[in-house]
Amino acid sequence: MRNQSASFEFCSLLRQTTSMDVYLILIGDEILLGQVIDTNSAWIGQQLALHGYRITGKMAVADARADILSALETAAQRANIIITTGGLGPTKDDITRKTLAEYFGCGLMFHPETYDRIVDYYARVGRPLPDSARQQATIPERAVPLTNKVGNAPGMWFEREGKVFISLPGVPFEMQYLMTEEVLPRLRQHFPGRPLVHRTLRTAGEGETAIAKRIENFENALPPHIRLAYLPSLGQVRLRLSGQWPHEQVPPDAEARLQLEVEKWADELRGLLADIVYGKEEDTLEQVVGQLLQAQGLLLGTAESCTGGYIAHLITSVPGSSKYFAGSVVAYSNEIKTKLLGVRPETLAHFGAVSEQTVCEMVAGALDTLKVDVALSVSGIAGPSGGTPEKPVGTVWMAVGNRSRIIAQKHVFARDRVKNIQLAAIFGLNMVRKFLLNTL
Amino acid sequence: MRNQSASFEFCSLLRQTTSMDVYLILIGDEILLGQVIDTNSAWIGQQLALHGYRITGKMAVADARADILSALETAAQRANIIITTGGLGPTKDDITRKTLAEYFGCGLMFHPETYDRIVDYYARVGRPLPDSARQQATIPERAVPLTNKVGNAPGMWFEREGKVFISLPGVPFEMQYLMTEEVLPRLRQHFPGRPLVHRTLRTAGEGETAIAKRIENFENALPPHIRLAYLPSLGQVRLRLSGQWPHEQVPPDAEARLQLEVEKWADELRGLLADIVYGKEEDTLEQVVGQLLQAQGLLLGTAESCTGGYIAHLITSVPGSSKYFAGSVVAYSNEIKTKLLGVRPETLAHFGAVSEQTVCEMVAGALDTLKVDVALSVSGIAGPSGGTPEKPVGTVWMAVGNRSRIIAQKHVFARDRVKNIQLAAIFGLNMVRKFLLNTL
Numbered sequence: 001m002r003n004q005s006a007s008f009e010f011c012s013l014l015r016q017t018t019s020m021d022v023y024l025i026l027i028g029d030e031i032l033l034g035q036v037i038d039t040n041s042a043w044i045g046q047q048l049a050l051h052g053y054r055i056t057g058k059m060a061v062a063d064a065r066a067d068i069l070s071a072l073e074t075a076a077q078r079a080n081i082i083i084t085t086g087g088l089g090p091t092k093d094d095i096t097r098k099t100l101a102e103y104f105g106c107g108l109m110f111h112p113e114t115y116d117r118i119v120d121y122y123a124r125v126g127r128p129l130p131d132s133a134r135q136q137a138t139i140p141e142r143a144v145p146l147t148n149k150v151g152n153a154p155g156m157w158f159e160r161e162g163k164v165f166i167s168l169p170g171v172p173f174e175m176q177y178l179m180t181e182e183v184l185p186r187l188r189q190h191f192p193g194r195p196l197v198h199r200t201l202r203t204a205g206e207g208e209t210a211i212a213k214r215i216e217n218f219e220n221a222l223p224p225h226i227r228l229a230y231l232p233s234l235g236q237v238r239l240r241l242s243g244q245w246p247h248e249q250v251p252p253d254a255e256a257r258l259q260l261e262v263e264k265w266a267d268e269l270r271g272l273l274a275d276i277v278y279g280k281e282e283d284t285l286e287q288v289v290g291q292l293l294q295a296q297g298l299l300l301g302t303a304e305s306c307t308g309g310y311i312a313h314l315i316t317s318v319p320g321s322s323k324y325f326a327g328s329v330v331a332y333s334n335e336i337k338t339k340l341l342g343v344r345p346e347t348l349a350h351f352g353a354v355s356e357q358t359v360c361e362m363v364a365g366a367l368d369t370l371k372v373d374v375a376l377s378v379s380g381i382a383g384p385s386g387g388t389p390e391k392p393v394g395t396v397w398m399a400v401g402n403r404s405r406i407i408a409q410k411h412v413f414a415r416d417r418v419k420n421i422q423l424a425a426i427f428g429l430n431m432v433r434k435f436l437l438n439t440l
Numbered sequence: 441m442r443n444q445s446a447s448f449e450f451c452s453l454l455r456q457t458t459s460m461d462v463y464l465i466l467i468g469d470e471i472l473l474g475q476v477i478d479t480n481s482a483w484i485g486q487q488l489a490l491h492g493y494r495i496t497g498k499m500a501v502a503d504a505r506a507d508i509l510s511a512l513e514t515a516a517q518r519a520n521i522i523i524t525t526g527g528l529g530p531t532k533d534d535i536t537r538k539t540l541a542e543y544f545g546c547g548l549m550f551h552p553e554t555y556d557r558i559v560d561y562y563a564r565v566g567r568p569l570p571d572s573a574r575q576q577a578t579i580p581e582r583a584v585p586l587t588n589k590v591g592n593a594p595g596m597w598f599e600r601e602g603k604v605f606i607s608l609p610g611v612p613f614e615m616q617y618l619m620t621e622e623v624l625p626r627l628r629q630h631f632p633g634r635p636l637v638h639r640t641l642r643t644a645g646e647g648e649t650a651i652a653k654r655i656e657n658f659e660n661a662l663p664p665h666i667r668l669a670y671l672p673s674l675g676q677v678r679l680r681l682s683g684q685w686p687h688e689q690v691p692p693d694a695e696a697r698l699q700l701e702v703e704k705w706a707d708e709l710r711g712l713l714a715d716i717v718y719g720k721e722e723d724t725l726e727q728v729v730g731q732l733l734q735a736q737g738l739l740l741g742t743a744e745s746c747t748g749g750y751i752a753h754l755i756t757s758v759p760g761s762s763k764y765f766a767g768s769v770v771a772y773s774n775e776i777k778t779k780l781l782g783v784r785p786e787t788l789a790h791f792g793a794v795s796e797q798t799v800c801e802m803v804a805g806a807l808d809t810l811k812v813d814v815a816l817s818v819s820g821i822a823g824p825s826g827g828t829p830e831k832p833v834g835t836v837w838m839a840v841g842n843r844s845r846i847i848a849q850k851h852v853f854a855r856d857r858v859k860n861i862q863l864a865a866i867f868g869l870n871m872v873r874k875f876l877l878n879t880l
Contacts, residue, residue, distance in 0.1 A: 032485055037478075041500070046473070054473075056472065057499065057500065058499065059498065306756075308749075309756065309770060313750040321748075321772075327769070329780075330767045331767050332752075333767055385760070
């Protein structure tokens with residue numbers, strides 16, 4: 001341990017905090033032992049960023065009094081908003097609740113309304129009231145309980161010296177419920193800041209660098225109070241426009257005006273990237289394809305070789321997909337390609353299973369065999385073995401078509417087996433989307 | 441900010457550190473903004489735990505000098521081993537390297553061997569040498585570089601006052617490489633501790649509580665230096681036996697003797713749970729099923745309704761699966777069940793698509809249509825809609841068979857759509873495994 005002067009030096013390094021700074025504390029042995037992957041931090045970080053708040057630091061500590069107390073101390077030095085998650089489960093709440101009471105120098109009290117809500121909750125989900133119910137309704141005297149309608153442990157809100165401390169359960173959906181319904185609205189009242197609005201467009205099929213080149217002029221024309229963020233994931237890039245009200249004065253219609261302005265820029269961006277934008281916000285490619293099929297009253301089927309059923313899986317992960325998806329022939333062997341999809345043996349012998357000719361015949365066969373209006377086929381070399389100099393690992397042919405036209409494309413994905421399969425599925429679904437929109 | 445006496449009080453709360461305690465520091469704005477889900481911490485926590493080390497705390501900080509310095513200060517107060525990840529990318533390494541040099545009170549130096557390795561690395565992967573190469577080979581004078589054979593930023597190892605500081609890149613596979621090849625072997629030399637060995641058995645099909653009841657006597661008979669951990673995930677439970685050498689004296693054959701002892705207990709456990717243990721360590725159900733099929737020279741096919749191709753996807757995610765997997769008919773519509781799988785319209789009309797009769801006819805049809813030796817069929821109601829009082833959401837029928845026998849099972853999985861699909865796949869694969877072993 002360092003001596004006192006070292007601790008003082010350490011404090012002098014701290015940056016000035018702003019009213020929108022947040023410090024996050026994760027409580028729980030399971031996080032430190034690596035038994036749980038912490039997805040809560042990323043979710044909270046994103047949500048706070050969307051509302052103009054900023055996580056400036058994060059700490060994970062064990063379910064231990066001393067560790068929790070020192071983390072609270074550190075956090076309060078660095079931010080005005082301190083959020084803790086975890087440590088409120090029935091086996092652990094003694095230590096967290098007691099430690100919070102100790103930190104705030106108050107006692108614990110039984111909170112009848114919280115108890116009644118917990119009793120109601122268990123009655124509603126038809127499970128017996130656990131012995132811990134009374135204990136979970138016992139909270140520090142200085143806490144404002146935050147009503148948890150999707151679980152039993154309440155959230156807690158504390159205020160001291162202009163700072164806000166929030167304690168949330170670690171179960172992701174309970175934490176998300178409380179953040180959305182209780183914490184963010186209260187934070188907006190407490191630390192309003194200037195209005196901030198967002199619009200996210202989803203693209204598939206082009207990389208970050210290529211997109212940046214295409215929209216260089218658009219980006220240069222953006223006013224300083226509107227920023228563009230690139231959020232890439234496998235085969236997809238989300239483009240998020242964020243506008244922050246640029247003036248000190250915030251009139252009542254500021255947010256609405258800002259929203260209109262951001263939408264205007266989003267419309268322009270959508271126009272510039274019409275060929276790759278497939279949706280907005282939380283849309284997925286498989287949902288968008290499903291909506292198009294349903295709107296056009298068409299039935300889809302797939303004929304999959306290297307994707308091995310993964311495209312069918314994505315499509316059928318969407319509730320209600322049986323309305324527009326009939327099924328798939330996963331033709332991993334050439335025999336099935338021939339027998340069920342009518343691919344001619346000469347085609348396989350002459351051009352190979354990974355070829356334009358084969359995927360086109362697979363589409364024709366799938367239309368017939370599955371009795372569908374539109375079919376997608378994929379055949380490729382997912383790897384790690386099976387590549388040749390002419391057709392290296394990652395080479396994938398895909399085709400989409402109906403009874404009047406069939407279009408094929410070749411891609412080379414130079415990734416590992418699982419990513420090659422995922423990329424083939426994303427590009428395949430995007431081909432179906434464009435085919436249905438007549439833009440392929 | 442709190443005053444000096446508060447800082448002193450805060451230090452007095454700290455627990456005594458042990459030589460096996462680790463503090464983890466994640467450096468990077470992207471972690472705080474929630475743009476990246478931190479999977480590194482869980483991986484590092486697990487690996488350290490397997491070797492007897494223990495993460496006692498974790499902090500995430502921005503790419504900022506003051507934040508990194510104060511995190512190092514905090515970490516050094518709490519542990520003897522401090523590991524940082526991230527902040528070494530070409531756009532950021534100025535700040536991290538410079539800050540580490542500042543923390544250790546030394547200058548930066550150009551390290552020719554590291555530079556040569558980076559040049560070699562880029563030549564090997566066939567990419568042009570980036571401008572940052574020289575900068576990435578410039579490290580604090582007190583650092584021992586850790587050779588990164590799978591990327592360009594080297595790891596760094598520092599020692600001061602009996603403590604070890606390790607800086608690793610944030611890219612998961614580079615971090616994992618350096619932890620496995622460089623960090624863990626060095627830590628074992630530095631802080632050996634008593635030998636610790638593990639054996640993990642993988643089970644499918646029974647919950648934690650049911651397993652605990654079955655092996656109660658086994659658990660009670662375990663000696664104090666051998667512990668059993670339950671590691672549950674969806675539809676599966678891993679059982680990990682960990683033995684730690686119980687004596688102060690560590691003879692040269694201690695680890696080998698301990699290994700033998702743990703294996704003896706693992707064998708007993710395997711015997712007690714023979715019906716549900718499918719593998720060990722990193723085995724997956726789809727790999728084990730594949731190995732059995734290959735060993736028996738059999739070809740598998742699937743006929744999937746509610747799983748929508750997910751089982752075929754799992755099987756074909758394994759490299760080389762074309763040797764034992766022919767394909768699948770994803771029969772989402774009843775028409776396909778009838779046309780491709782030969783399910784009789786009367787069966788569907790009388791018993792419904794989700795019934796023992798239907799899944800048995802699906803197996804018979806798949807054996808025929810896909811020309812395979814063994815077939816698995818699944819039909820159920822994944823949800824959220826489609827349930828009835830007799831067949832609620834989550835009801836799944838599945839069957840496995842060859843040309844001489846077909847066996848069907850019914851399960852009710854009361855989860856959401858995606859989890860019901862995943863559970864059906866796990867139980868289906870496990871049925872195939874047992875069928876191949878003649879234990880169904």
